[in-house]
Amino acid sequence: xxxxxxxxxxxxxxxxxxxxxxxxxxxxxxxxxxxxxxxxxxxxxxxxxxxxxxxxxxxxxxxxxxxxxxxxxxxxxxxxxxxxxxxxxxxxxxxxxxxxxxxxxxxxxxxxxxxxxxxxxxxxxxxxxxxxxxxxxxxxxxxxxxxxxxxxxxxxxxxxxxxxxxxxxxxxxxxxxxxxxxxxxxxxxxxxxxxxxxxxxxxxxxxxxxxxxxxxxxxxxxxxxxxxxxxxxxxxxxxxxxxxxxxxxxxxxxxxxxxxxxxxxxxxxxxxxxxxxxxxxxxxxxxxxxxxxxxxxxxxxxxxxxxxxxxxxx
Amino acid sequence: xxxxxxxxxxxxxxxxxxxxxxxxxxxxxxxxxxxxxxxxxxxxxxxxxxxxxxxxxxxxxxxxxxxxxxxxxxxxxxxxxxxxxxxxxxxxxxxxxxxxxxxxxxxxxxxxxxxxxxxxxxxxxxxxxxxxxxxxxxxxxxxxxxxxxxxxxxxxxxxxxxxxxxxxxxxxxxxxxxxxxxxxxxxxxxxxxxxxxxxxxxxxxxxxxxxxxxxxxxxxxxxxxxxxxxxxxxxxxxxxxxxxxxxxx
Ligand SMILES: Nc1ncnc2c1ncn2[C@@H]1O[C@H](COP(=O)(O)OP(=O)(O)OP(=O)(O)O)[C@@H](O)[C@H]1O
Ligand SMILES: [Mg+2]
Numbered sequence: 258x259x260x261x262x263x264x265x266x267x268x269x270x271x272x273x274x275x276x277x278x279x280x281x282x283x284x285x286x287x288x289x290x291x292x293x294x295x296x297x298x299x300x301x302x303x304x305x306x307x308x309x310x311x312x313x314x315x316x317x318x319x320x321x322x323x324x325x326x327x328x329x330x331x332x333x334x335x336x337x338x339x340x341x342x343x344x345x346x347x348x349x350x351x352x353x354x355x356x357x358x359x360x361x362x363x364x365x366x367x368x369x370x371x372x373x374x375x376x377x378x379x380x381x382x383x384x385x386x387x388x389x390x391x392x393x394x395x396x397x398x399x400x401x402x403x404x405x406x407x408x409x410x411x412x413x414x415x416x417x418x419x420x421x422x423x424x425x426x427x428x429x430x431x432x433x434x435x436x437x438x439x440x441x442x443x444x445x446x447x448x449x450x451x452x453x454x455x456x457x458x459x460x461x462x463x464x465x466x467x468x469x470x471x472x473x474x475x476x477x478x479x480x481x482x483x484x485x486x487x488x489x490x491x492x493x494x495x496x497x498x499x500x501x502x503x504x505x506x507x508x509x510x511x512x513x514x515x516x517x518x519x520x521x522x523x524x525x526x527x528x529x530x531x532x533x534x535x536x537x538x539x540x541x542x543x544x545x546x547x548x549x550x551x552x553x554x555x556x557x558x559x560x561x562x563x564x565x566x567x568x569x570x571x
Numbered sequence: 572x573x574x575x576x577x578x579x580x581x582x583x584x585x586x587x588x589x590x591x592x593x594x595x596x597x598x599x600x601x602x603x604x605x606x607x608x609x610x611x612x613x614x615x616x617x618x619x620x621x622x623x624x625x626x627x628x629x630x631x632x633x634x635x636x637x638x639x640x641x642x643x644x645x646x647x648x649x650x651x652x653x654x655x656x657x658x659x660x661x662x663x664x665x666x667x668x669x670x671x672x673x674x675x676x677x678x679x680x681x682x683x684x685x686x687x688x689x690x691x692x693x694x695x696x697x698x699x700x701x702x703x704x705x706x707x708x709x710x711x712x713x714x715x716x717x718x719x720x721x722x723x724x725x726x727x728x729x730x731x732x733x734x735x736x737x738x739x740x741x742x743x744x745x746x747x748x749x750x751x752x753x754x755x756x757x758x759x760x761x762x763x764x765x766x767x768x769x770x771x772x773x774x775x776x777x778x779x780x781x782x783x784x785x786x787x788x789x790x791x792x793x794x795x796x797x798x799x800x801x802x803x804x805x806x807x808x809x810x811x812x813x814x815x816x817x818x819x820x
Contacts, residue, residue: 268820269820302661305665306664306665307661307664307665307818308818308819308820309818309819327667327668327669330665330666330667331667333665335665337658337661337662337665339657339658339661340658341657341658341659341660341661341662342659343659345585345588354577354581355662355666357573357577358574358577358578358666358667358668359666359667360573400662
């Protein structure tokens with residue numbers, strides 16, 4: 258459904274993406290995960306026919322994005338990062354305008370359907386200028402869903418939404434992704450894990466990893482870390498904890514709390530809690546430390562470069 | 572065709588909620604109204620002293636090209652520049668429409684709005700014809716002057732649309748369009764008046780000569796029509812190219 262081969266884009270002298278290749282099949286939700294400036298938007302803009310690549314080719318539903326751009330654009334629904342809306346129009350007029358540009362038969366019904374999908378039907382006659390950011394985001398999504406496209410390309414679809422709306426939008430995407438191809442970009446690791454069948458991690462214009470969320474997780478979680486906070490000085494706990502079977506490393510953080518690393522699959526936390534109590538300390542907090550996106554990138558790029566997982570330090 | 576119409580219709584409607592468009596329309600009609608009274612006053616003075624010719628459509632529309640010189644850029648400045656600034660251009664450039672359809676639609680929307688204003692100004696020659704001048708005004712001159720004004724505004728708006736496609740800032744587009752129009756209307760024909768010979772080509776290139784010596788004098792020449800129409804097409808082509816080049820940056 259989406260096939261990208263050797264895609265490269267230069268903005269003047271700056272290379273935004275280099276030699277990207279990947280595929281997305283029908284019924285698959287593929288996540289594009291990467292930090293700012295990784296090249297996610299650039300790739301999506303090429304796929305949607307907004308601009309041609311410098312080198313390489315991309316195909317959507319069998320059509321070349323440069324040579325058969327109009328065919329591609331008919332089949333793609335696109336939510337750009339900027340959520341392009343006309344504030345002076347009503348929600349309905351805006352979507353009707355887009356439906357007319359796509360020559361949809363019974364356009365008004367399809368506009369209503371799209372508004373139902375994003376739960377905005379009650380604001381159909383309101384002006385876009387009067388909508389909240391989250392509502393605008395959903396109108397942008399309705400615009401992308403309007404013509405029931407075979408391929409959906411969503412650039413950071415949940416950014417700026419409150420938690421309830423994030424859940425809502427994710428449900429919509431998951432629903433749509435059952436039959437169609439979805440490519441979405443995000444900075445949020447958990448989002449990629451929850452939504453995507455496959456995740457492409459992109460950094461500085463290169464794909465640094467491509468796998469299912471579960472496999473990526475496993476690859477990343479060779480070891481797990483937890484945070485421990487007790488009342489008072491905790492220095493004396495370090496040698497005690499180090500003796501627990503499975504614990505690999507214990508460090509004191511600048512704020513006085515402790516951080517320990519243990520092999521994944523061997524959860525030592527109950528043992529740690531017991532030890533702390535038995536040693537006469539009062540336990541305040543014992544919580545997992547999630548890898549931040551940045552750490553994952555560090556981890557992955559290190560993987561790519563040297564092929565080994567280095568130990569982390571607090 | 573259908574896409575052109577969809578774009579044009581949205582643009583046309585937009586003018587009816589745009590303060591600038593209202594100001595432009597009101598100013599044109601106000602100035603034309605005052606000018607109408609002045610023309611009447613002058614011709615009645617002349618009639619008093621005897622031997623005057625009755626006012627004609629070309630007198631009434633005397634200020635129209637000058638007003639369009641400002642109105643055109645004010646109406647076209649935001650057409651594409653603003654879509655670029657707000658990011659909605661990305662929506663249009665990823666919709667299944669051709670770049671040429673976008674540009675033509677934008678121009679057509681502005682053109683239809685100006686045609687609406689021009690249609691309202693018909694009230695002045697109609698008043699002259701039915702109530703003030705006996706046995707009525709020169710209808711051929713009226714039609715040819717209006718045809719000239721319509722073509723001139725088409726050219727002005729096409730130049731403005733093309734320039735709006737080049738700029739991201741609508742005020743930069745406004746300024747550049749004003750400069751371009753003043754150049755094309757006044758300056759380019761100027762060498763024809765100072766050069767001893769061979770300056771005729773400049774007079775031909777300028778926009779104003781075709782209007783004043785052609786349409787506004789009651790003579791409709793096919794070459795004048797072709798000249799204006801090809802300028803419209805050329806500028807819409809320039810605008811389309813500007814959009815395409817922006818894609819490639
Ligand atoms: N129009 C442009 N002109 C010049 N450089 C650009 C342009 N757009 C993007 N870039 C550059 O290309 C690189 C990739 O940008 P891109 O917008 O694709 O990143 P992204 O992954 O979408 O980032 P973000 O998460 O911040 O949205 C960046 O270095 C950026 O500075
Ligand atoms: Mg981006």
